[in-house]
Amino acid sequence: MNLTNMPIGESAKVTAVNGNNQITRRLMEMGVVPGASVRMIKSAPFGDPLEVRVRGYHLAMRKSEADQIEVSGPQSEVLGFKPKM
Amino acid sequence: MNPKIINATERRSDADDEKSSIRSAKSEIVVALAGNPNAGKTTLFNALTGLRQKVANYPGVTVERKEGVWKLNDGAARLIDLPGLYSLDATSFDEQIARDVLTGKLAGVPKPDAIIAVVDATNLERNLYLVTQLLEYKIPVVVALTMIDVAEKQSLEIDTKKLSELLGVPVVEVTAWEKKGVDELAEAVRAAEEFQVSGFKFQSDTTETENENSKTDASEIFARYNFISGVYQESVKHIQTEERSFSEKIDRVLTHKFFGLIILTTILLLVFQTIFSWANLPMDLLESGFGALGDFARTSLPEGLLSDLLVDGVIAGVGGVLVFLPQILLLFLFISILEDTGYMARAAFLLDKLMSKFGLHGKAFLPLMSSFACAIPGIMATRTIENPKDRLATIMIAPFMSCSARLPVYALMIATFFAGQTVFGFVSLGAVLILAMYALGIVTAIVVAWILKRTLLKSTPPPFVMELPPYRLPNARNVLQSMFNNGWQFLKRAGTVILAISIILWALTAFPRSADGDASQAISQNQIAPGSQEPTVTGDESCGCSLPDEGQIAEAEQKAAEEKQGAALRNSYAGRLGHFIEPVIAPLGFDWKIGVALIASFAAREVLVSTLSIIYNAGKDANEESENLIQAVRDAKRDDGTPAWTPLTAVTLMVFFVLAIQCMSTVAVVRRETNSWSWTIFMVVYMTALAYAAAFLTFQGGKLLGFG
Known part of the structure; x- marks a missing residue:
């Protein structure tokens, strides 16, 4: 599932941050890396940008940016991600 | 893919020798202050340095350079406040500058002896990301843990000792506003050479990352966060509850x-x-203070060139600079309060969709909002926009926001031609017109931004990704400091230019000095210049009496002085320029006298008012509310005897002022901020062309419709 499509109030784990660009980089630097849990807080008055909670703080991003983030719900199997600690 | 923590003991011994030799040569140490935005870095910087700080710019770029002196028990440290950073990957100016400072590459800034990493205890994981990068610079790092009290309220218990152990650097809890932990921080920094500079290195293992992400950068970021997760789990006892935070409720x-x-x-x-x-x-x-000072200088100095230069050039120029200071201070007071509380980010969040439709970033709203007071701080405030093209687009449209300097112009026009008139019987026509001027500026800005972002400044949309920091009470000291710093920067930057231009414009209006200078005083007013006859008539009319008394004689003397001033201006280079451009501005309904005022108002828009007063002999101290001037504008005649002004001319002039870049200070600031003459010239040319076209359409269209 895409982060953009995640319903408000839901939490999920990031499975992948797609793309290879400045946006991906910035998102990952801000802590949105595979394995991090995110919660959808709200969308702005015109439907965009979105506000999510990640690593204990609030992060705003445009839908086009959230599109690059793949998440999976807490129940579903975490695919494509192996913790490498 | 574990981080490889290298205990670089061998390398340290070299560094030690080098360091101690430097240390003996200089008494003060250099400490860099680094941290995420909103981590409490500014508060700490202010607490450590007090008023011993200076703000400037890094050469060539517009990243703010803040430095201060931090008094230690046994000497002093030169504290370099790095820009707020999330990362050191050099994708923005800020990050590039921070890297250059840490590697000692930046001219004039010595390589730091120690780094204080400001870490927000309530946001440990993301804050530690920057720390993992700072650890790689082979400079001793001391972590200053801020917001400890807030963290405790959120039932976050941080084991500082454990954190210090895991990171391999001292961790000091600091409550800056109470100055708690400041001494400990000083001690830790002083002892900086005693502890180990662990050569952190997060190397990406290419064989492992191939199937994960093609970019090695990503795996490096991933590795850092893996390390951080480990540190976090071991050093933070109480995992933060997921219940709705105070900020979420607000x-x-x-x-x-x-x-x-x-x-x-x-x-x-x-x-x-x-x-x-x-x-x-x-x-x-x-x-009025500068007016009085000018009068005082005028009376105490012998009449002549020096007195004129001092009074009309220097004192008026300095006054013209300082008069903007209250507005700029107030604007930055509000901006820093809005920023400190965390609301500014919310505003950008709320408006981003709207702004992005015109190709602008949500953050552009702040500089544009500031530009309603004055484009100069507004353009300065575009620095918060990371993407250069977004920033440039915002700068290019900022002067369309009707700044406060246009208000006197609007006010004079409305007071002269539309006073007391209403629309629908109760809405004042003046208010409607002012609103229309603001709207015209905003709509033009939107259209221009839209066009620019599709042509010259075309780019893929830059990331919006932005932290929404928790709401906090603003720190009075930070707010005042920011207000003061920005006011000072304005005085230094725009002030010097405004002063210089004031003197140049004074020279334009004061030269050539009429040969009959003093003699003309004795000559009857009517003989001074052919163009000066009508105001005399005006004077007689407005007097409306037959018997001269003492007051009238004094009035007549004043009139004579005003006549003389007006005549001098009409004869000056500015007056000649006015004549010269008359054919160009005639289609806008402007005569050469308005032309003179347009030229003079290049110093600052509101100068139009005082120039008109001089040229119409209404006394140069007249303002937009003065009856003399209003009457003089109403009665002004062209050289052929027809009225110089009609309500249509007034509206045309207002439209011209909405769109024209009638402000040399703005031009100077744009040059500084864009670092490019071509963009500056482009701006002047396109804005003037647009203003001319709009004024032309207004006047000619209005005439066709039967107005004026």
Whole structure:
């Protein structure tokens, strides 16, 4: 599932941050890396940008940016991600 | 893919020798202050340095350079405040500058002896990301843990000792506003050489990352966060509860889909209203103060060139600079309060969709909002926009926001031609016109931004990704400091230019000095210049009496002095320039006298008012509310005897002033901020062309429709 499509109030784990660009980089630097849990807080008055909670703080991003983030719900199997600690 | 922590003991011994030799040569140590935005870095910087700080710019770029002196028990440290950073990957100017400072590459800034990494205890994981990067610079790092009290309230218990152990650097809990932990921090920094500089290295293992992400950068970031997760789990005892935070509760209202926008509009209105009304008193005081100073200088100095230069050039110029200071201080007072509380990020969040439709970033709203007071701080404020093209687009349209300097122009035109008139019987026509001028500026800005972002400044949309920091009470000291720093920067940057231009424009209006200078005083007013006959008539009319008494004689003398001033201006280079451009501005309904005022108002828009007063002999101290001037404008005649002004001319002039870049200081600031003459010239040319076209359409269209 895409982060953009995640319903408000839901939490999920990031499975992948797609793309290879400045946006991906910035998102990952801000802590949105595979394995991090995110919660959808709200969308702005015109439907965009979105506000999510990640690593204990609030992060705003445009839908086009959230599109690059793949998440999976807490129940579903975490695919494509192996913790490498 | 574990981080490889290298205990670089061998390398340290070299560094030690080098360090100690440097240390003996200089008494002060250099300490860099690094940290995430909103981590409490500014508060700490202010607490450590007090008023011993200076703000400038890094050469060539517009990243703010803040430095201060931090008094230690046994000496002093030169504290370099790095820009707020999330990362050191050099994708923005800020990050590039920070890297250059840490590697000692930046001219004039010595390589730091130690780094204080400011870490927000309530946001440990993301804050530690930057720390993992700082650890790689082979400079001793001391972590200053801020917001400890807030963390405790959130039932976050941080084991500082454990954290220090895991990171391999000292961790000091600091509550800056109480100065708690400041001494410990000083000790830790002083002892910086005693502890190990562990050569952190997060190397990406290419074989492992191939199937994960093609970019090695990503795996490096991933590795850092893996390390951080480990540190976090071991050093933070109470995992943060996921219950709704205080900020989230406030945000339910403040970023509400409907109420959020209403509240934002209300806040903006309040801010502007306050800026305009509060700034009035100090501005009036400054104006009359400089007026009095000018009068004093005029009476105490022998009449002549020096006195004129001093009074009309220097004193008037300095006054012209300082008069903007109250507004700028108030604007930055509000901006820093909005920023400190965390609301500014919400405003950008609320408005991003709207702004992005025109190709602008949500953050552009702040500089544009500031530009309603004055484009100069507005353009300065575009630095918050990371993407250069977004920033440039915002700079290019900022002067369309009707700044406060246009208000005197609007006010004079309205007081002269539309006073007391209403629309629908109760709405004042003046208010409608002012609103229309503001709207014209905003709409033009939107259209120009839209065009620019599709042509010259075309780029893929830059990331919006932005932290929404928790709401906090603003720190009075930070707010005042920011206000003071920005005011000072304005004085230094725009001030010097405004002063220089004032003197040049004074010279344009004062030279050539008429040969019959002093003699003309004795000559009857009517003989001075052919163009000066009508104001004399005006004077007689407005007098409306037959028997001269003492007051009238004094009045007549004053009139004579005003006549002389007017004549001198009409004869000056500016007057000649006015004549010269008359054919060009004639289609706009402007005669050469208005031309002179247009030229003079290049110094600053409101100069139009005082120039008109001089040229119409209404006395140069007249302002937009003065009856003399209003009457003089109404009665002004062209050289052929027809009225120089009609209501249509007034509206045309207002339209021209909305769109034209009638402000040399703005031009100077744009040059500084864009670092490019071509963009500056482009701006001057396109804005002037646009203003001319719009004024032309207004005047000719209005005439066709039967107005004027």
